[in-house]
Amino acid sequence: MLPKKVWKWLHWASLLFGILLIVLGVVILSVAPHIIHEQIDEEAYLGRYPNGTYHKTVLKWISPKYEMFLQIWTFSVANAKQVMQFGDKPLVIEHGPYTFIEKQNKSWFQFIRNDTRILYRNDRTYFFSQKDSCKSCLLGDKVTVPNILFQKLVDILIDPSTSTITRFALETLIGVSSETAYITVNVSDLLFDGYKDPLVQKICGKPIISDICKKFGVPDRIGLFYGQNGTDDGVYEVNTGLEGIHSIGKVYSWNNMTGTLPKKYWYGDQARMINGSDGQLFTPNLSPSDQIQVFSGKICRSVCFEHNTDIELEGIPAYRFSPCTSMNDPLVQRTQGFCNPKSPVYFKNESVQPVGCAPISLMDVSSCMPSSPRIYISQPHFLDAPKEIHDAIQKLAPPTENDRMFVDIEPSSGAPIRANSVSQVNVGLLNGNLSFLKNMSNAIVPLLWLNETAMLDADTHDQLMTLVTAKRIYRIVSSLFLGFGVLLLLVFSIGIVANKYKTRNNEETDTLVENEQVQDPEEQAYGPIES
Incomplete structure (x- = not known):
């Protein structure tokens, strides 16, 4: 059995790691869509590169495949x-x-x-x-x-x-x-x-x-x-x-x-x-x-x-x-x-x-x-x-x-x-x-x-599949982080409840033992009283 200090360290580590995973999950859900949208913004408009050549979106737009x-x-x-x-x-x-x-x-x-x-x-x-x-x-x-x-x-x-x-x-x-x-x-x-x-x-x-x-x-x-x-x-x-x-x-x-x-x-x-x-x-x-x-x-x-x-x-x-x-x-x-x-x-x-x-x-x-x-x-x-x-x-x-x-x-x-x-x-x-x-x-x-x-067409399909895959990956990763984070917080909470329950039982046991050890003062002085 692990020492009490080790259990206590693992107990608090589950809290900290759970909070960290939840924060990471929320950050991914918040930041990843912005990154994807910025990437779309950079590629989707009709325009020209600094050297004067047409953006690839323009070429597709000119002759749709x-x-x-x-x-x-x-x-x-x-x-x-x-x-x-x-x-x-x-x-x-x-x-x-x-x-x-x-x-x-x-x-x-x-x-x-x-x-x-x-x-x-x-x-x-x-x-x-x-x-x-x-x-x-x-x-x-x-x-x-x-x-x-x-x-x-x-x-x-x-x-x-x-x-x-x-x-x-x-x-x-x-x-x-x-x-x-x-x-x-x-x-x-x-x-x-x-x-x-x-x-x-x-x-x-x-x-x-x-x-x-x-x-x-x-x-x-x-x-x-x-x-x-x-x-x-x-x-x-x-x-x-x-x-x-x-x-x-x-x-x-x-x-x-x-x-x-x-x-x-x-x-x-x-x-x-x-x-x-x-x-x-x-x-x-x-x-x-x-x-x-x-x-x-x-x-x-x-x-x-x-x-x-x-x-x-x-x-x-x-x-x-x-x-x-x-x-x-x-x-x-x-x-x-x-x-x-x-x-x-x-x-x-x-x-x-x-x-x-x-x-x-x-x-x-x-x-x-x-x-x-x-x-x-x-x-x-x-x-x-x-x-x-x-x-x-x-x-x-x-x-x-x-x-x-x-x-x-x-x-x-x-x-x-x-x-x-x-x-x-x-x-x-x-x-x-x-x-x-x-x-x-x-x-x-x-x-x-x-x-x-x-x-x-096949080329557009492949590009959209890349986008869809990226969206699925960040959603899966963020869901895993959030899920494990919540699970660790649940473990921490269960640990808190179990610790309180154990402490309460120990206190009740100690009280019972003390009560059993306390005798009548006359019994302590003269021994048991016979009728």
Whole structure:
């Protein structure tokens, strides 16, 4: 058995060593994150080294190595004649995916304001990939879709400024055509090549009507991505993060429009604001309570994202952000100025389509599109939309959680590790009070849905794994220190209690012995007294 002095020394050593371990654990928890964040700050900004060469983050930003695909599913209306003649609900056949490999490149960029901001153009080029598409998917496939060009003629007909003579001439010319509200085109023409409508060409070629077609912006050719392959969506001005990493990616201007967009866009000042990031760079140290604003030139607005769930991708923990639920709130959208007060009525139920607004969960982007066609963006298969919107289309697949847009972000670095930009493009069809379309109801018909996917490359994955490993190591070490420290303090406490208990027992034993040794004074003097 160890001597009493040794036990006493070990007893106090457990106290001191326990306190030391706890202090070290707290210091590691406090200091290590700052060291990691400082390292991120030193490497994450867009800038140049003193010798003038570009920072490695810039090189990655110029030509992202992320794996990017654009997948497209088309909706072909199988009963177009019945829809126009008898007012049947559109019956759609979904086909896809038609898969395109996407390449992005900053074709031009320029540092300004002492390298604190950068102007750039981001080119996107798409290459059709047959092997990544469905086996029967060919760009020459025929699809019957809402005729956007025809709807421009409808705009002329329903406009109050159109004269009676012009309206009569238009209706007569349209009436003798066999192709009106719907048109059959190749998939390639629908997407990138664009298509011409013989009827529109014929009508807008008339001397009297040609000026009216120009006034209403009737294009000669139209396609969903017509003229966009190998091009950009404008010049962005963003923060480089040089003066503070928490501002990296912040958008200041787009196409020389600073702060806000002109009044031709949207219907309120807040809706026109250019705010948030550009969707390529996010601020570090995100928390689940954060909301993210992303400005997109494609739709001329900022989109709100909020935390949906926590995920792990290839060993990297991340937060998943999805569009904010407020984007489906018509009161919020009207207050912010995203509701078109002249929106056509497609659903008479105000719980489905509030007055002076698009149907719930649909985004009216007509003010952003060239020639202002009635284009509505939703999530695929009308996810989160009222049931009536989905049921207005026959054979449309039910929505699932796979139809939800999201971006997965590693929170410490702010690096996006996966993005699924899913959306559905819908066309608003009006009958224009045309006699031969009197049975066709105004409707919102899906044209296609797409999924633009980006996955982190191997190099970025390895860098993020280094960060994740460093975070795990300091958390494990600090937890061990804190755990052993608390254990030693517990041992010390137990020792204190045991020592007090032992001392108390010894005192009680000594008292008992003393009591047994104390006898009656008469017994001590004369011996035991006999009765």
